[in-house]
Amino acid sequence: MGEADDKAPLLERLTGFGTHIRLMWTVAPGWSTFCLAASLLGVACNIANMIVVGRLVGALSAVVLHDAAARPLWGWFVVFAVAAVLGQISGAAMTWAGARTSAGYRARLDELIGEAGLQPADLGTLEDEKTAQRLSTLAENSRSWLLRFGMTGSWEFLVTKLTALGAAAVVFSWHWWVPLVIIACFVLVSRQVRGWLDELLDNVFERPNADRQRADYISRLMIHPEAAKEIRVFGIAGWLEQRYVRSWHAAQDVFWPHTGRRRLILIMVMVAEALVIGGSLALLGYQAYVGAVAVGLVTTYLVAILGLEAFGPMGDVESGLMRTTVFLRNLVSLRRSLGLPDLRPAELPAPTVPSGGALGIEVKDLTFGYPSRTEPTLRGLSLEVPPGQSLAVVGVNGAGKSTLIKLIAGLYRPDQGSVRVGGGDPFVDVDESGRVAVVFQDFVHYPLSLRDNVAFGAMGRAGDDVAATALQRAAGDELLAALGDGWDTPLSKDFEGGTDLSGGQWQRVALARALAAVAGGAGVLVLDEPTAALDVRAEAAIFDRFLDLTHGVTTILVSHRLSTVRRAERIVVLDGNTGRISEDGSHQELMAAGGAYAEMFTLQARRFALAGGTGDSAGAGA
Ligand SMILES: Nc1ncnc2c1ncn2[C@@H]1O[C@H](COP(=O)(O)OP(=O)(O)OP(=O)(O)O)[C@@H](O)[C@H]1O
Structure with a gap:
């Protein structure tokens, strides 16, 4: 902006300056008048100084110039x-x-x-x-x-x-x-x-x-394209403006x-x-x-x-x-x-190259609570997953499914008990945590190229061909063909030549990212409801495909929709009340047991059938 301004024609720059003065005037006429008066006084003083110093030296030289001592004057002038x-x-x-x-x-x-x-x-x-x-x-x-x-x-x-x-x-x-x-x-x-x-x-x-943060947030909101629709639909433009002014003044107070x-x-x-x-x-x-x-x-x-x-x-x-x-x-x-050196960048660990192969998971007496909560979310939970097994974790909202996944990925330290992945502690051992690939429900839509978005699953561990194979296996061929710059197309309209993807297209990119992670050596693969935005059939189709493609890899699927996870070899129900696993078995075994899983499954299948589904794909036939 500054550089562009320097090159702008003089008239334009003057107009800009005029606008700047006008804005100052509008915002604070009293203070602007004061500043103008003070500036004019400063200018008058500076000019007076120049004239007076000159007159002073002139007057002095008139007295001494004819003196022999005045000869070095010219030498001093050169030095000056x-x-x-x-x-x-x-x-x-x-x-x-x-x-x-x-x-x-x-x-x-x-x-x-x-x-x-x-x-x-x-x-x-x-x-x-x-x-x-x-x-x-x-x-x-x-x-x-x-x-x-x-x-x-x-x-x-x-x-x-x-x-x-x-x-x-x-x-x-x-x-x-x-x-x-x-x-x-x-x-x-x-x-x-x-x-x-x-x-x-x-x-x-x-x-x-808090007030400045709110003011900053509102000022960004007012120009954010995503918020533009709601601001107009709900007619809250005036309210926002007032709120901004109030917050900004409160911040200044x-x-x-x-x-x-x-x-x-x-x-x-x-x-x-x-x-x-x-x-x-x-x-x-x-x-x-x-x-x-x-x-x-x-x-x-x-x-x-x-x-x-x-x-x-x-x-x-x-x-x-x-x-x-x-x-x-x-x-x-x-x-x-945070334990970092003052001004020297610490050396971040380079991506490691996992040896590959499915890993087993061993969770023992795991207790974990968020510092902001009084009650622990998980209480003495134990779970053993042998290498290569496909496991589904189900449970009601807030039961702690994502929390368990984050602990397995080494993103939190257990309060009590232990988590082992392939025998190592994922919290301490970067190699082990790097071998757990997770696609979260809110997986990141990086506004980078399609290549980067897929290759992030195995960054530094696998070549370009891995991304290509992963996208193909995730049924993303059509998506690739539709992009102007192919692999190099930025997946965001904010970038030149970029484009936005639909929710379903993003799901494929996320799936490809997960498959790239497996190709890059991940030993455990987790899908934590990344397909929740899809309808039941589409989600079930993606999960089925996923299970086919990752056969022999330790996989964990997390979903609310029990019909979509029924194909997993093993299903565990996480009980939010006890913070532990309450049921454990295959779909058939859990249905036969007639516990919470069977109850939830039947309820969901009935709702699905009432909504016009066949009931079959929802699992009613199980
Ligand atoms: N970062 C956090 N800080 C504090 N509490 C949290 C945090 N993340 C989750 N919780 C709380 O921990 C509990 C378990 O949350 P979690 O997301 O693990 O459940 P979930 O079973 O995955 O839920 P959902 O099915 O809705 O995704 C919830 O009560 C939630 O509000």
């Missing part, structure tokens, strides 16, 4: 000109080099933040609300222009502060106490401003703030009440600062008048005194730098809390 040109060149070089550095710096920040999201082996950390909020705040703030300003402005900051030190040394040579008094004043102002900024940045931007007192102190210190500088200049004028300061040094002292201003707050450069430091402080503290 060279220093000015070098200063310009170093400034330009600094900007160029700074921009190059900030590109890498920015990439590293994203890497460090992303890694904080990726690194914890389990889901527990990311599911912790505070950690998740801290992460998303960091990610959001890493995109802020002020932070970018801080990155590029560091060298400018250094130059200004070091120049100020030089100015202090010059003034020191006149009267040692003058720079000390002026610097003390500036440092006081600086501390006030910094304290205020710290509070502002910490409270409003860095710390998770966090810091405004603190600033009243601070503002008063700040004004007082600034007045004191103006008095001290004014006093110093008056003293310099007086000493020049009485001949106590060499006339040639008056201008030097004058400029040096004004140069001490850099000990004070430095506007945007300083705000940007502060924002950068506050941001980094929070990033480092989060990384430390």
